[in-house]
Amino acid sequence: MASYISQASQMVKTHLQKHGRYKQQRQPVQPDISDWLEAPKKTLLEAWKKRWQENMATKQTALQAADYPVWGKKGSLPLYKNLSKADASILTQLRTGKIGLGAFLYQIGAREKPDCTFCNLGCPEEAYHLICQCDGLLEAREGLKKSLGVDISTFSCYQFLQSLSNKAQAETITKWVRKEELMPFYNLSKELEPD
Ligand SMILES: [Zn+2]
Numbered sequence: 736m737a738s739y740i741s742q743a744s745q746m747v748k749t750h751l752q753k754h755g756r757y758k759q760q761r762q763p764v765q766p767d768i769s770d771w772l773e774a775p776k777k778t779l780l781e782a783w784k785k786r787w788q789e790n791m792a793t794k795q796t797a798l799q800a801a802d803y804p805v806w807g808k809k810g811s812l813p814l815y816k817n818l819s820k821a822d823a824s825i826l827t828q829l830r831t832g833k834i835g836l837g838a839f840l841y842q843i844g845a846r847e848k849p850d851c852t853f854c855n856l857g858c859p860e861e862a863y864h865l866i867c868q869c870d871g872l873l874e875a876r877e878g879l880k881k882s883l884g885v886d887i888s889t890f891s892c893y894q895f896l897q898s899l900s901n902k903a904q905a906e907t908i909t910k911w912v913r914k915e916e917l918m919p920f921y922n923l924s925k926e927l928e929p930d
Pocket residue numbers: 851852853854855856858864865869870871
């Protein structure tokens with residue numbers, strides 16, 4: 736008799752398993768979070784830094800990405816100290832190349848042409864071009880040269896990137912970009928966050 740019962744219950748169990756109504760209790764998989772618990776901030780920073788460096792190195796726009804001093808001994812945060820939100824945002828875009836200017840907007844399909852609208856000479860509208868080279872901004876650039884104390888129009892692309900890792904120069908350039916309304920998206924910020 737007992738064997739009949741056992742056989743019958745096994746049959747019911749098999750049937751239910753087949754039709755998905757009998758599921759063995761599974762232990763939830765526990766992710767390995769020991770690293771995070773030990774030093775969450777450090778782990779996150781390392782992961783982010785690694786991703787940033789790998790990503791930058793594979794991008795065409797990264798130029799001299801390998802040498803690009805994104806991370807100094809103190810990281811990049813001191814660069815942003817005391818900057819307004821708008822300026823900090825502009826500086827980040829200048830440093831990464833992912834910027835609301837023609838060339839990048841064209842790349843992501845947000846503009847029909849990558850060309851510079853300040854000189855209309857068919858140059859790609861990129862940060863380096865606008866800030867250091869564009870003929871349409873010759874007059875405006877004089878003010879920037881004065882504030883910087885150097886002739887930025889003689890800068891190579893690499894020198895330009897280096898200047899964006901120099902606190903004083905990066906701040907001056909960023910504020911000039913906003914003042915000259917090179918990025919229309921930030922024009923309103925002149926009223927909201929005046930210098
Ligand atoms: Zn131009």
